[in-house]
Amino acid sequence: MKKTKLVFSIVREQSIFMTVVISVLSFLSVLALGIALSVGTGVMRWNNAWERYATVQVMNTENTANIKKIFEENTSKIESVKEISKSEMERMMKSWVSSGAKISNYLPQMFEVKFKSANDMKIIGEKISQKAKFIPHSAALKNSISAGWKLVSITIFVMLLMLASIGVCVSCISRNIALLHKHELEILNQVGATDKFIANQMQIMVAKISAIACLIGFVVAIPILELILSTAHSARVGLLATLTLSGIDIIALCGLPVFIVIFAVYLTKRTTLKLLAGK
């Protein structure tokens, strides 16, 4: 069995410093990615939840029969129709209308319609809008969804910032380690070690440190992410309540520390080879 024995011995302070820095940065990266993914998934679910709903307002009651006829003719495209009764509407509107007025005289006939698909809603919506007001629910949620996607962009930007910080950090530490071990590098050169062999030694060392650091960062970040999501769910309604992590999101989250380790190892190799070549 061949086993590579490390020539470099990273001093304790360097090792602790590198572990702490990568732990903190990977913790923040996992947290940022977790928030980005949960908001993204939440926005998509929320969007999906409302994209098949619409309210039909029949202002001219003579058209009610025509609208009902459209519903009956398209039962294959409509999942459900709920007619909102005058008394229910009156109860809902009462607080906004003065007590002396006869509200029912001013209220339109309203239906809450759930379509089988977004495409069905588009087709039927075009027919209905000729005779009544057709209001897709998603139109009312546009601002919230847009804000959600902006939040996703910001958190992804934060995560990329963290990854860039890890890159700079690993690159500087690798350079320092190589410079601190100049004596060992010279001896390795003297005994015929290739640059690849030396870089490999550095890579093994950085891989071990960054794997431990990423594990620490990940283990700390996951419960905090869970806490954030459960706090968001306590809102019960709205976009916050829909924040969640799908199976793919969890795989992506687990993959991030692995990516960070590979990234750190690659950067170490690159930095060491450049340093050895005197660039």
Next chain:
Amino acid sequence: MEDKTIISFANVSANYDGKHDVLTDVSFNISNGAFYFLTGASGAGKTTLLRLIYQLHKPASGTIRLFGRECNELSRDDISALRHKMAIVFQSYSLISHMTVFDNVALPLRVRGFSNDKIKKLVTKTLEWVGLGKFANMYPMELSGGQQQRVSVARAIIIQPEILIADEPTGNLDDENASRLMELFIQMNKMLGTTVILATHNKKLLETYKFPVITVDNHHVTFAGAADKTESLRRWKGPQPQNYFADLSKQLEEIGKDK
């Protein structure tokens, strides 16, 4: 042994930082299996000459050929490959302080990708030969200067180099240890046919062993004495071919055949 040129310098000049000339227009050839002393005043350029041979320093001009191969345009990987056939011993030992004696001696083998089993056999044998078998698990700082120098020599000979360069290896040693070290080098030269270039200030060594001398003076080199191997052997009073080195040489070869 075939008498062919193994080291060739043609009009080689060397300087540091492009300013301070150390060697100017140096030309010489060294044959395979020769043993040379390299001498000269401090700062004359002995170490620079050795560094040029070992490819640790690039010449400002001229051509260096090692093993018949021109070295000026070699890549870093090619130079590493060349160093697989050479070894260097410094006065300062150049040992890695956080590694044990065993691991220091094993270093050239690890670099060459030998398996742990082979490394163990080779290192144990070589350490026994240099008289450090019991010190394998100790750290360099726990050893005397003479012992550290022997570790450095063990690391150099373990790969059976074709060229051995030693820069003042006896500088920190007493007479007894210096003689012991010389015996090691001479045995290598006689038994393995290793070409040895040994830089020294020690006049006693020069007078005792009477090998041909390369003198570095005023940026130039001069040669004195013939590289007559028969004569060298006749002068050699140490252990003879049937000794431990013959056994070691055979074993190193056997173990090293299959990495």
